[in-house]
Amino acid sequence: MTEEGRYDVIVVGGGVAGSLVARHLGDQGRRVLVLEAGARAGDQEQGHREAGERFLAASAKVPGSPYSPHEAIPWPEVSDLTGVDSGGYRSEGYLVQRGTLPYASGYVRVNGGTGNIWTGLTPRMLPEDFDTEAFGYGRSWPLTYADLEPYYRAAEFAIGVSADVDEQRGAVGLPFPEGYVFPMRGLPPSRVDTVMAARLDGRRVKEPGVEELVELRVAGTPQGRNGVPNPRYGGGAGFEPVGAYGRPEPGSRCGGSASCIPHCPSHAKYTPLKTQARWAPSVTLQDRAVVSLILVDPAGRATGVEYLTYPQTGGVQQSRQAGTVRRTVHADVVVLAAHAIENAKLLLLSGIGNRSGQVGRNLMDHPVLLTWGLLPEQVGPYRGPGSTSGLEGFRAGPARRLRAPFRIEIGNWGWVWAKGSVDTDVVELMRASGPHRPGLRGRELRQAVADRVGRQFTLQFEMEQSADPANRVTLDPRHRDLLGLPRPVVTYGLSTHVKEGIAAAKAVSDQIFTLLGAEDHTSFEAANWPGRFEHRGRTYGYRGAGHAAGTHIMGAGPTTSVVDQWQRCWDHPGLYAVGCGSMPSVATSNPTLTMAALALRSAERIEADLAERDRPITVTANRAFGAAS
Amino acid sequence: MEEFLGLSSRLTGFDIDELREDDLAPELLGVVLEQVGAETYRRLAAAPDARDEELVAVAEALIRLWYTGSWQGSAGGGGPFLVSPRAYAGALVWRAIGGRAPGTSAPGFGSWAEPAEAAGAGAGRRR
Numbered sequence: 001m002t003e004e005g006r007y008d009v010i011v012v013g014g015g016v017a018g019s020l021v022a023r024h025l026g027d028q029g030r031r032v033l034v035l036e037a038g039a040r041a042g043d044q045e046q047g048h049r050e051a052g053e054r055f056l057a058a059s060a061k062v063p064g065s066p067y068s069p070h071e072a073i074p075w076p077e078v079s080d081l082t083g084v085d086s087g088g089y090r091s092e093g094y095l096v097q098r099g100t101l102p103y104a105s106g107y108v109r110v111n112g113g114t115g116n117i118w119t120g121l122t123p124r125m126l127p128e129d130f131d132t133e134a135f136g137y138g139r140s141w142p143l144t145y146a147d148l149e150p151y152y153r154a155a156e157f158a159i160g161v162s163a164d165v166d167e168q169r170g171a172v173g174l175p176f177p178e179g180y181v182f183p184m185r186g187l188p189p190s191r192v193d194t195v196m197a198a199r200l201d202g203r204r205v206k207e208p209g210v211e212e213l214v215e216l217r218v219a220g221t222p223q224g225r226n227g228v229p230n231p232r233y234g235g236g237a238g239f240e241p242v243g244a245y246g247r248p249e250p251g252s253r254c255g256g257s258a259s260c261i262p263h264c265p266s267h268a269k270y271t272p273l274k275t276q277a278r279w280a281p282s283v284t285l286q287d288r289a290v291v292s293l294i295l296v297d298p299a300g301r302a303t304g305v306e307y308l309t310y311p312q313t314g315g316v317q318q319s320r321q322a323g324t325v326r327r328t329v330h331a332d333v334v335v336l337a338a339h340a341i342e343n344a345k346l347l348l349l350s351g352i353g354n355r356s357g358q359v360g361r362n363l364m365d366h367p368v369l370l371t372w373g374l375l376p377e378q379v380g381p382y383r384g385p386g387s388t389s390g391l392e393g394f395r396a397g398p399a400r401r402l403r404a405p406f407r408i409e410i411g412n413w414g415w416v417w418a419k420g421s422v423d424t425d426v427v428e429l430m431r432a433s434g435p436h437r438p439g440l441r442g443r444e445l446r447q448a449v450a451d452r453v454g455r456q457f458t459l460q461f462e463m464e465q466s467a468d469p470a471n472r473v474t475l476d477p478r479h480r481d482l483l484g485l486p487r488p489v490v491t492y493g494l495s496t497h498v499k500e501g502i503a504a505a506k507a508v509s510d511q512i513f514t515l516l517g518a519e520d521h522t523s524f525e526a527a528n529w530p531g532r533f534e535h536r537g538r539t540y541g542y543r544g545a546g547h548a549a550g551t552h553i554m555g556a557g558p559t560t561s562v563v564d565q566w567q568r569c570w571d572h573p574g575l576y577a578v579g580c581g582s583m584p585s586v587a588t589s590n591p592t593l594t595m596a597a598l599a600l601r602s603a604e605r606i607e608a609d610l611a612e613r614d615r616p617i618t619v620t621a622n623r624a625f626g627a628a629s
Numbered sequence: 630m631e632e633f634l635g636l637s638s639r640l641t642g643f644d645i646d647e648l649r650e651d652d653l654a655p656e657l658l659g660v661v662l663e664q665v666g667a668e669t670y671r672r673l674a675a676a677p678d679a680r681d682e683e684l685v686a687v688a689e690a691l692i693r694l695w696y697t698g699s700w701q702g703s704a705g706g707g708g709p710f711l712v713s714p715r716a717y718a719g720a721l722v723w724r725a726i727g728g729r730a731p732g733t734s735a736p737g738f739g740s741w742a743e744p745a746e747a748a749g750a751g752a753g754r755r756r
Contacts, residue, residue, distance in 0.1 A: 056718070059710045189742060254738055255735025256741050266735050423709070453726050454726040
């Protein structure tokens with residue numbers, strides 16, 4: 001075992017939350033060590049190029065396709081799951097799934113984390129989202145929208161958000177300080193968006209069991225990707241977009257490559273690598289460092305971590321025999337920022353922080369109902385960002401009492417999330433439907449493909465899933481990875497509240513399709529829908545949005561929650577667990593921005609802790625000792 | 630090669646000139662010959678509209694290859710595979726809708742707001 005130097009702060013994980021915390025503390029001159037399980041590209045440009053090449057060469061363009069998993073650090077991929085015709089699902093791969101329904105999302109363990117492959121949507125949570133107990137479900141936050149609001153602005157700066165503040169105020173109902181504008185103007189809506197807006201704006205739809213009608217309005221979604229800077233930003237200071245490798249690049253704009261998940265060729269989308277490029281020299285990243293234990297002293301204070309290394313090439317087994325893999329490192333503050341599931345795994349593995357019994361529990365995601373069809377006209381799908389607009393009217397209000405609220409994303413990429421690549425459309429059209437009926441050929445086929453693919457759209461209903469202690473991550477010593485660390489065991493399901501939300505969403509979808517004059521092609525065949533269930537006599541399927549949350553839940557006290565409002569572990573001074581795992585509720589907004597805001601807020605708190613440690617009071621104490629001697 | 634282009638044009642609905650644009654034919658023909666053998670390929674080329682079950686399957690595999698850049702998977706096991714990034718970028722499905730394969734080009738800021746290009750049969754030229 002090797003002992004290394006001492007740091008002020010160890011950050012476990014170089015994703016969105018970890019990179020932002022490290023940046024803030026490095027800027028204060030703190031010595032920060034970031035331990036990243038994945039490999040860091042030696043040359044950033046080469047790393048970016050190779051990620052793009054792997055994506056383009058991949059047969060299945062799944063979210064993890066730009067990266068080759070190292071055998072030492074497996075990760076879950078959406079393709080680990082398949083539906084079974086007789087009902088239920090089959091799962092293979094890193095996560096051991098034991099729920100009635102599957103946890104249907106993946107993540108990646110590479111430098112920059114899942115923040116490399118995110119879509120880049122950055123809506124804020126609504127003020128009422130912080131207190132769902134008022135609607136009779138879920139868990140409320142120990143802080144309010146007003147508490148977090150300044151950090152939302154800080155996160156919008158750090159990520160570089162393009163959005164229209166008036167639209168966010170008017171169509172979404174968010175409060176902003178007087179005069180605030182986003183760093184960059186809202187991105188142009190897609191053709192799909194404008195075609196829909198023309199037919200939907202101002203129309204009203206009815207939900208079963210809800211008296212009040214909901215008025216539809218297509219509204220732009222805030223985006224963590226570069227657009228046109230707003231000269232009014234920062235009181236007239238303007239904003240300089242951040243381009244490749246963290247460089248200021250005033251002209252950087254989304255180029256419309258339509259591959260945000262999983263790879264933005266033009267560097268317009270925010271990734272944590274941009275933040276890392278701006279770290280102060282006092283921040284060090286150690287890659288291929290897999291934390292295996294959080295160290296605490298007898299008083300319970302976190303003192304450091306133990307981690308395992310693995311060779312860049314060559315087998316894990318050989319390197320274990322060489323005996324060079326286990327190291328320890330110490331710091332005053334340890335920050336877990338490894339992903340909701342990995343953070344829970346580390347706490348469970350270390351046997352700490354669990355006075356409440358809530359570690360690993362309350363696993364949440366956004367279960368997503370997809371409905372898809374054909375518009376009457378050509379709209380040119382598969383262009384631009386994955387989603388540029390949404391319908392926001394089902395996120396708020398008293399209907400939350402009856403069913404989970406949802407945000408409707410308008411999908412710009414055809415049916416890819418629902419049905420997989422366009423290959424399926426081509427195959428359906430050309431395939432013989434019987435031995436004497438060959439499928440389409442020649443001009444007929446070409447026309448049919450254009451007609452089928454060119455009119456595609458998808459509605460993506462992101463459902464709020466509330467905290468349920470039964471949805472959880474545990475460890476089972478019988479299931480281990482090659483480094484000998486237990487693999488996460490996931491037990492997951494959907495509550496009646498969520499299922500009611502999905503049913504309501506489908507009813508809303510039906511009315512929207514009618515208003516659009518769209519042909520509905522939604523159907524949930526077993527094989528393609530591992531997340532599939534019956535509710536009130538109808539069959540529904542869901543996908544996972546990749547928004548794991550809740551596993552080290554934040555709350556008002558140590559007996560019911562794992563972390564406090566600063567994401568400090570109640571049980572262990574000096575130990576923070578940051579990320580979506582802290583969220584008491586996931587609301588209906590894509591959670592990255594909220595995670596970033598929370599991380600920046602925690603970074604301030606950590607700096608305050610360290611400043612407290614460094615205060616001259618120590619000197620006074622020494623003097624006192626001196627006087628006594 | 631001319632024979633392959635003729636066969637491909639007949640099956641896909643794209644003119645021979647259109648199929649030449651990305652110079653994918655040699656690579657795709659190589660895949661076909663490797664996967665189904667020269668003899669079967671010859672039979673298909675001689676009778677592109679044959680109702681013979683085996684030849685229909687090969688014709689469909691060839692169409693899929695041109696339209697998506699992927700081979701559907703071999704009889705000896707193994708699922709569909711992408712032939713190459715070039716074949717992905719040049720896949721005809723994108724030309725059929727007047728678009729580009731995701732991740733292969735950057736048509737420019739705001740390009741996604743424009744109306745879709747007139748797509749469909751006969752409108753195969755790229756922007």
